[in-house]
Amino acid sequence: MTQVRRIAGGQIDRSSTLNFAFDGKDYAGHPGDTLASALLANGVQLMGRSFKYHRPRGPIAAGAEEPNAIVELRSGARQEPNTRATVIELFDGLEARSQNRWPSLAFDAMSINDRLSNFLTAGFYYKTFMWPAAFWEKLYEPIIRHAAGLGSLTRLDDPDSYDKGFLHCDVLIIGSGPAGLSAALTAGRAGARVILADEDFSFGGRLNAETFSVDGIAGAAWAAKAVAELASLPNVRLMSRTTVTGAFDHGIYGAVERVSDHVAVPAAGKPRQILWRIYTQRTLLTAGAIERPIAFENNDRPGIMLAGALRAYANRWGVAVGDRVAIFTNNDDGVRSALDLKAKGVDVAAVIDTRADAKPLDGIRHIRGGQVVDSDGRLGLSSITVRMANGASDIIAVNALGVSGGWNPNLNISSHHRGRPVWNEAIAAFVPGPDGPKGLSSAGAANGIFSTHGALSSGAAAAVAALSDLGIKAAASKTPEAEDAPVAISAFWHVPSSKGRAWIDQQNDVTVKDVKLAHQENFRSVEHLKRYTTLGMATDQGKTGNVLGIAIMAELTGQSIPQTGTTIYRPPYTPVAMGALAGRSRGHEFKPTRLTPSHKWASEQGSIFVEVGMWLRTQWVPKPGETIWRQSVDREVLATRNSVGICDVTTLGKIDIQGTDAGLFLDRVYANTFSTLGVGKVRYGLMLREDGIVMDDGTTARLGENEYVMTTTTANAVPVFRHLEYCRQVLWPDLDVQLISTTEAWAQYSVAGPNARKLLQKVVDQDISNEAFPYMACGEITVCGGLRARLFRISFSGELAYEIAVPTRYGDAMIRAMVEAGKEFDAVVYGVEALGVMRIEKGHVAGNELNGQTTALNMGLGKMVSKKKDAIGMVLSQREGMARDDGLRVVGVKPVDPSKLLTAGSHFVVHGKSPTAEHDDGWLTSVAFSPNLGHSIALGYLKNGAARIGERLRVVNLMSKAEKEIEVEIVSPHFIDPEGERLRA
């Protein structure tokens, strides 16, 4: 197909042809085209179906405000729904498809909705699908979703990457029309750090779409000259294809740069888009203005568009949307569109001007005081019906109609901090109010100053003012010569009609009739109007339709527009891809990974890893022939209890605590006492929150008089460190105590089992006999012939055990040395699964018991809370309700029938009671199969548990498909070595 609507001129590169496809059909366009301009050049006006009624639709705009021409772009995993054809930069090989139609755009079965429109009015869903409630999920919603869908998702991973970035500037300028360029030149020449961002792929804004001259040259040429100067300034960053999407607190703006959207596939290593976080001192909103339509019967037919868009397609893209056109206007700018089109050789059949007193036009049929009352044509415009001032009507054959109801400043961003737009009667439009984002001011058309001269001068003045706030002296140079036409408008919103099928919000299919219905049903405030009719709630946020809807409501209530008020916009200004919001944080790179010092060795062994926070820890280390995880875990447990096992415990938090008050500090942050701990000794500590609940536990070693090292649980390493800094800086600012994390500085391994000492003695250079290094001793030692290391005789498993730490870089060599040394003892390396089994066997509490709801008393550790000193949480842990003798206590649990397997989360219920909440006696927190005992065991919280040892009752798991109830016996939580003889061996 040839480009039948292409006319002379425009900023497209005709020396090069780009081939693309729309709905499977091939077309050609040129660099500089958008998808919409190229389709229009090829005579394609029909680009989509409307959301609710499935009416045929074409573009009405030439920019980001477009409500209709919404298409699916690309194919396969790169398919992207809901993109606006009016801003898609054409590239060779582009594929696009229309949306919301079935089976085809020309014949859409769902257009039956249009016939049913009497039933599908405002509030239809609220009224119709109220009940029965069960129908919503199963019946109504699927039907509505199918019928009213926008584009579809691929359900495939996006193959492209997205970056996030951070930029800093003195002045952010949003929009590069005459006001933005003038502001950027003023600020740039003054040496300020400037970012000039424009959503378009070429700078210049409206100058690219007009025939005006600036300083005696074409506007677009002047813009190019200005951009060239800005590009030469090192303090100015020019960002095209960059949409500023939102204003946030304290001068932070979000912006999406479409780095690779204009190519089929991003270059190697390049992101598709970058989400920038811009930190700026001052912001100038120079985003121009958006034209608004006049509502009339059937004003949504393809071929009917905003007059300024018709003019832009002709001037910028060399496209005559129709070969015979008319203009319907209430202002002089609409007339300008007619003149520009005529100058381009387009046949302008008539200008229908609502103003009876408009200055008559020469050489064009000028119907003053006229109105367009209807349109006709299947899938596209073929004629309009015009009512003259004298009441007579005429049918005029045209295939394009430009409509201008005036221009609205594009003030979206200025209302992001609840900035209320203010009505300006002279231009019949809202302008940015004074209470928008701090540090933001507006200039040019965005501020209601519509002439080119006004835009240039107000842009420069705004820059001077913004820089003066920052103490930067700038001078506005002489404003270039440019047109300075005043705004001549007589507000006119809609053509009254009986049927009222006149569209206001084309994307959400909101009509004048819907506004009338909202009024009739008393949804009259703008916020109610918006939600009841869905006016402005589509992805275009009502950029073209909102003011029209408000004006019609004002007319119905008899109030003025300022009295009626306006809704405000919220970020994002235009839709942002989820990928851009995610950035690099997806899949395995969602968060960084932390690797333990033994990771390389463990990988070589084929270890199974488990994510513990950001850490990857060895879960178990399978041996050849082991096919089920428990084979490996049982072996690791038994080998450790019978001989010796090694486990990487580096992930536990380690905090170095020094200072002359370090002991006193520990007394304050731990419920038990540490100042009495001897040098070279370790003690288990319990840390409470101020409300008396247990926060964390771990051991703390005293390495010197004023030097301790605290261990925390893996999960709480960061919160505990934060808490300690809080205690040190905020609560007791004069304590002499210094903190630093050493978690990553040391590779730490647990060596546990009856042969632990024998194994370690082979690598430790000093004597570590029971006499020289008794239970709960610690000290600095050397290993393997002189490497500095730390040894702690502590045990989580209940066995004779040590933790040994070496500088992390030697952690890999250390585990290899210990595995080698352990060969004669058949030593194993065990993972967190075996670690868990052994601590349950020993009755040690861990994360499942320290669940943020439990006290020391609940854990059977109530005696550890010293009342002789003022530690965090001491006072409130003694509260009556928390100190009850019959409260929850940790107990051991075993099934009466040893073949039964327990499930964590099962609840205790006594015999004879139904398993309901009122009979809930507690729950199983941790469950394991004990290979030493040969049956399932558990820890649990049981009401009055301390007094119930020996009792038999049931544990109930209603979720279980197999066995909902198992009879258990309550036992001591210490299944293994309750006297602790092994520890001290």
Added chain:
Amino acid sequence: MIINHPLLGPRDAQEFVYLGDANLINRPDGLAEGAADAFYEYLYLRDNPAGEHRELWYHEQGDRSWLVVTRNTLTHDIKSVELARDVARKMGRSK
């Protein structure tokens, strides 16, 4: 938001962790008479002003300073930022 750190200048609030009311500085003495009531009031009875609020923030991804930020909860305007240690000392806290 931007928090103007007294030592490091303007920093993105993303680097901080929020705790809450700066009145937490006034921790009662746990060994004093009536400590249970004092702690109850200290921990649970807080003002929740729509307007100026003094609150504790922690520069976790920065220099690990605890700060007292005076912020308007309606506008997010930040009036002052001080090192919590200095504020605590001024309020008479020591060891």
Added chain:
Amino acid sequence: MPNHRLKPLSPLGHDTPVVTTIGPVTISEMIDRALASVATRRDQDKAVAAAAKTLGIPLPGAGHFEQAGVFSSFWLGPDQWMVEAPFASHEDIVAILKPTFGRAASITEQTDAWVRFDVSGKELPSMFERLCTFDLRSHGTGSATRTVIDHLGCYVIIRGEALLSVIGPRSSAQSLHHALVVAAQSAF
């Protein structure tokens, strides 16, 4: 140098450090510096300053880094610095510093808590604006700050015209390296 038989592993898990060049920048894993934190104890500011002077250790102000002969340091927080020295001669850096600082300072070995990547080359700001909020364009040599890179708290230290260090948590060396590489590929 202790005479033990354990062979060290670099943070990225190799015998030798990794060097990657992308466009104008080179990212180098550095393993030849020992680190210790030095924190002033209460009312010991003068003693710490004197000890630091004796050893030739600079104590730069907030947000700064300073090199002075064998030692260099950067500010960590109020009354706390990270001291850097050559690993070969200062592996047991705490043992070297402690005698001079005595009880005036709390000194903690930090060498292996961190991974350091030196990034050198032109146009570093174009790369780092994709990584962190730290504005390289308005900071010069001697600036040092902690900031977030790929969710990780990292120190960024500007050592020279076209050279900076990123010092991040050692256990996440691979993730951090990946983040630096993709940022460089994106920028150049």
